[in-house]
Every structure is written in C-alpha cells, then in structure tokens.
Amino acid sequence: MCLGIPGRIIEILDEENALAMVDISGVKRQVNLGCVMPDAAASTLIGRWTLVHVGFAMSLIDEDEAQKTLQILAELGELQEELAAMQASQTD
Amino acid sequence: MKFVDEFRDPEMARALLDKIHAIVAEIPKCQDKPLQIMEVCGGHTHSIFRYGLEALLPKQIELVHGPGCPVCVLPMGRVDDCVAIAEQTDVIFTTFGDAMRVPGSRKSLQQAKAEGCDVRMVYSPMDALQLARQHPDKRVVFFGLGFETTMPSTALTLLQAEKEGIDNFYLFCNHITIIPTIKAILDSPDMYIDGFLGPGHVSMVIGQAPYEFISSQYNRPLVVAGFEPLDVLQSLYMLLLQIRDGEARIENQYKRIVPEGGNSQALQALAQVFELREFFEWRGLGSIDHSGVQLRQAYARYDAEKQFVVPNLKIADPKSCQCGEVLKGVLKPWECKVFGKQCTPEVPLGALMVSTEGACSAYYSYGKIDAANI
Numbered sequence: 242m243c244l245g246i247p248g249r250i251i252e253i254l255d256e257e258n259a260l261a262m263v264d265i266s267g268v269k270r271q272v273n274l275g276c277v278m279p280d281a282a283a284s285t286l287i288g289r290w291t292l293v294h295v296g297f298a299m300s301l302i303d304e305d306e307a308q309k310t311l312q313i314l315a316e317l318g319e320l321q322e323e324l325a326a327m328q329a330s331q332t333d
Numbered sequence: 334m335k336f337v338d339e340f341r342d343p344e345m346a347r348a349l350l351d352k353i354h355a356i357v358a359e360i361p362k363c364q365d366k367p368l369q370i371m372e373v374c375g376g377h378t379h380s381i382f383r384y385g386l387e388a389l390l391p392k393q394i395e396l397v398h399g400p401g402c403p404v405c406v407l408p409m410g411r412v413d414d415c416v417a418i419a420e421q422t423d424v425i426f427t428t429f430g431d432a433m434r435v436p437g438s439r440k441s442l443q444q445a446k447a448e449g450c451d452v453r454m455v456y457s458p459m460d461a462l463q464l465a466r467q468h469p470d471k472r473v474v475f476f477g478l479g480f481e482t483t484m485p486s487t488a489l490t491l492l493q494a495e496k497e498g499i500d501n502f503y504l505f506c507n508h509i510t511i512i513p514t515i516k517a518i519l520d521s522p523d524m525y526i527d528g529f530l531g532p533g534h535v536s537m538v539i540g541q542a543p544y545e546f547i548s549s550q551y552n553r554p555l556v557v558a559g560f561e562p563l564d565v566l567q568s569l570y571m572l573l574l575q576i577r578d579g580e581a582r583i584e585n586q587y588k589r590i591v592p593e594g595g596n597s598q599a600l601q602a603l604a605q606v607f608e609l610r611e612f613f614e615w616r617g618l619g620s621i622d623h624s625g626v627q628l629r630q631a632y633a634r635y636d637a638e639k640q641f642v643v644p645n646l647k648i649a650d651p652k653s654c655q656c657g658e659v660l661k662g663v664l665k666p667w668e669c670k671v672f673g674k675q676c677t678p679e680v681p682l683g684a685l686m687v688s689t690e691g692a693c694s695a696y697y698s699y700g701k702i703d704a705a706n707i
C-alpha cells in the first residue's frame with residue numbers, strides 16, 4: 242500500500258472526475274489522476290507512465306524508472322501482492 | 334558479498350559498498366559505538382531485509398528500523414474500534430488487506446468477517462466509494478490508513494463523495510503524519526539517531542521543506558531515499574559524507590520521483606479535508622502530539638468517529654509483546670521473547686509481524702540471510 246506500482250495511462254474515462262484506465266502489468270484498472278492533472282487536456286497524459294498508490298496516480302515517471310520499479314517490486318514480492326489486491330478488491 | 338550479484342548493477346553496488354567501508358574509517362565517533370541510522374519507512378525496511386543489506390555494511394553502522402509502517406503502529410484499541418463499527422447493523426466495513434490480520438483485544442477484522450460481519454478488502458478508497466454507490470441501503474465505512482502517501486487518495490475520495498452527494502459513505506480516519514513522529518523520535522531519551530533515510534513516497538507528496546527542522550533544530554542529516562538496494566546504499570553514503578564532514582543537511586537522493594516542493598494538488602486536497610489532531614495513540618510509542626489527522630468540521634457527516642458508536646478505548650499490548658522496543662530500535666526483532674515462537678507471520682501477536690514492511694515480519698522472512706551475521 243505504501244510502495245506505488247507503475248502503470249501506463251491508456252485511456253481517459255472521465256475528464257471532469259479525473260478518471261483514467263491504466264494498464265498495470267497487464268491488469269487494467271480505473272485510476273484517479275487528480276494529483277497529476279496537467280493544465281492542458283487530460284488526453285496529453287495518454288501513453289505516460291505513472292506511479293499508482295491505492296488507485297491514485299501520485300506522480301508521472303519515465304519508462305526507464307517504471308521498468309526498474311517493476312523489477313524491484315517483483316523482487317520484493319510486492320508486485321504480486323498489489324496485483325492480487327487489485328484483482329481481489331471487493332467492489333460489488 | 335555474495336548477495337551483491339543479485340543486484341541489478343553489482344559493479345556499482347560493490348563500488349558503493351567499498352566507499353561506505355572506507356568512509357566509516359574516517360569517522361572517529363563510530364569506532365567504539367556504531368552510528369545509528371534510522372530508515373523511517375517500512376518500504377526501506379523491507380528492501381534492506383530482502384537484499385540482506387545489513388550484512389554487507391560495516392559494523393560501525395547500525396540500521397534502526399523506524400515506525401514507518403502504518404499497519405505496524407496501529408494500537409489494539411483501534412482494531413477493536415474497527416470491529417465495533419463492523420458489528421453495527423447495515424454496515425459494510427472496507428479496509429486495505431494489510432489491516433485484516435492485525436490483532437485486536439477481542440478479534441481481528443478477519444475474525445469478525447469469519448463470524449459474519451460484512452468486512453471487505455478493497456484495493457482503493459475509490460472501491461469503497463463504489464460500494465457505497467451500489468448499496469445505498471448500507472452504510473459503507475472506509476478504514477483510512479497510512480501516512481501522507483495514501484492520505485491524498487482518501488481526501489480525493491471524500492471530495493468525490495461530496496461532489497456526487499453520496500451520503501452513505503464514511504471515513505474511519507487513522508491517517509498519521511510523519512513529521513511529528515520523527516520529532517518524537519528525536520526527542521526520545523532512549524535513543525540517539527545519527528542520521529535518517531527519509532521516506533521516498535511520503536516525500537513525493539510533502540516535498541523536502543518539512544524536514545528542515547531536523548537539520549536546523551536537531552543538527553541531524555536526512556537523505557530522502559529510493560527503494561532499490563542501490564538507492565539505499567547511495568543514500569547511506571550521502572549521509573555518511575555529511576556525518577564525516579560534521580554537516581547536517583536535508584538531501585534528496587530520490588529526485589527522479591520526489592520534487593522539492595512535493596505534489597501541490599495532493600497537498601491542496603489534504604489541506605481542504607484534514608486537520609491535525611491534538612494527539613494520536615501509536616502502538617508501542619504511546620501518544621504523540623499532532624501525529625494524526627482528522628476530518629475538518631465541514632466534513633463531519635462523513636466522519637465515522639462522529640456518526641458511529643466507537644469505544645475508543647486504550648488497550649495495552651499483551652505483556653509478552655515488545656513491539657514498542659522494536660519500533661524504537663531499542664531491541665532487534667529477534668530479541669523479542671516471542672519472536673518466531675508465539676509470534677509468527679501466520680499467527681501474529683504483534684503488528685510488526687503482520688505486514689511485510691514490519692521489521693519482525695521482514696526479519697522472519699529473510700532473516701536467514703543475515704543470521705550468520707548476528
């Protein structure tokens with residue numbers, strides 16, 4: 242929960258509410274972009290990597306950093322844990 | 334240095350370790366008594382244990398594992414409060430998975446769920462809000478946990494609830510704030526910390542300025558650090574350079590993620606929704622002034638503390654638990670009498686055994702790496 246997980250912004254779902262679809266290691270997850278919204282249109286963020294903490298994009302990062310972070314998270318076992326938590330989230 | 338080969342850049346790791354070994358020889362004060370370097374954040378603790386970094390460091394450096402794992406510092410009474418809320422009628426109690434197994438004095442949330450309470454693990458506070466949308470006949474309570482890293486997500490979720498006029502969503506706010514905690518450690522007579530590895534992701538939100546008092550008032554250095562083993566080693570080296578030169582500055586090794594001023598959008602959301610509490614109770618550390626936040630009066634209708642009957646009792650840890658001493662770095666995890674016996678990750682007695690970021694659990698899982706070095 243404290244270590245963020247990198248994901249790639251693939252689609253803006255709701256600009257007004259800052260919601261986007263983010264691909265996190267192959268898992269698609271709705272993410273809130275409220276902390277990284279640019280002055281320009283949200284669509285300028287499509288394709289960018291971001292560090293996601295509990296469903297919120299907390300910073301924009303470059304691809305190299307994203308890959309490195311994914312690797313260390315995998316080594317720590319946190320990647321598997323976060324992905325599992327994301328998929329197990331009981332939203333219905 | 335057998336584990337260094339596992340690092341992504343073993344050459345660089347070796348070079349850094351050589352520099353670290355060389356520089357401690359230039360610091361006279363650590364020849365008799367090791368330097369106490371505290372990593373504040375549980376993410377660092379996890380990384381340090383996973384990569385066996387302690388075993389690679391010179392004996393003149395002792396890493397003190399700080400209180401920066403929000404699950405680990407939850408007092409028993411707070412878990413009882415969660416259970417008490419979850420047991421009320423028409424409640425869906427939502428929590429991050431990490432908090433499910435933390436023991437309360439009566440039971441954990443996991444046990445409450447097994448006994449029929451509607452307790453659900455969610456990945457995000459947004460998922461809790463989604464449950465509130467889907468179940469207008471239920472009261473959905475989100476257990477807000479964590480330092481400044483997760484605080485903005487709770488704040489933004491609440492603002493979203495307000496915007497949509499969702500009135501069956503509540504926050505049981507247990508967010509804690511890092512600065513007063515570091516101050517309490519600095520003021521503690523039991524310990525002397527020579528320097529801090531600063532939390533990376535908290536700093537990404539709050540920036541560097543809030544740490545300035547550590548150098549200006551306490552004359553101690555802090556380096557905001559990343560989580561990779563190389564980040565940790567590099568940050569440690571930066572700290573040692575300062576200590577050797579008699580300096581005490583706030584530095585940032587993790588510039589690629591941590592902007593100097595933090596995240597202004599996140600800070601704005603925090604300021605809008607939260608205010609400091611007068612004091613907040615921590616497991617093992619007691620009550621620390623201004624170390625927690627609560628909802629502002631304007632958001633009282635979302636505040637589970639105000640809208641539910643919450644016992645709010647102080648419950649002492651079981652006598653055999655020495656989490657407090659371990660949290661303060663006075664005892665090493667394996668020095669706790671119940672470590673690995675009555676207290677294991679499967680059946681945790683203390684909260685430090687629950688999360689992988691807790692020193693006891695991290696040590697239990699990876700301890701063999703270091704065991705030879707004790």
Ligand code: SF4
Pocket residue numbers: 653654655656657659666669670671672673676682683684685686693
């Ligand atoms: S071994 Fe268990 S009881 Fe002892 S300090 Fe660690 S978590 Fe607490």
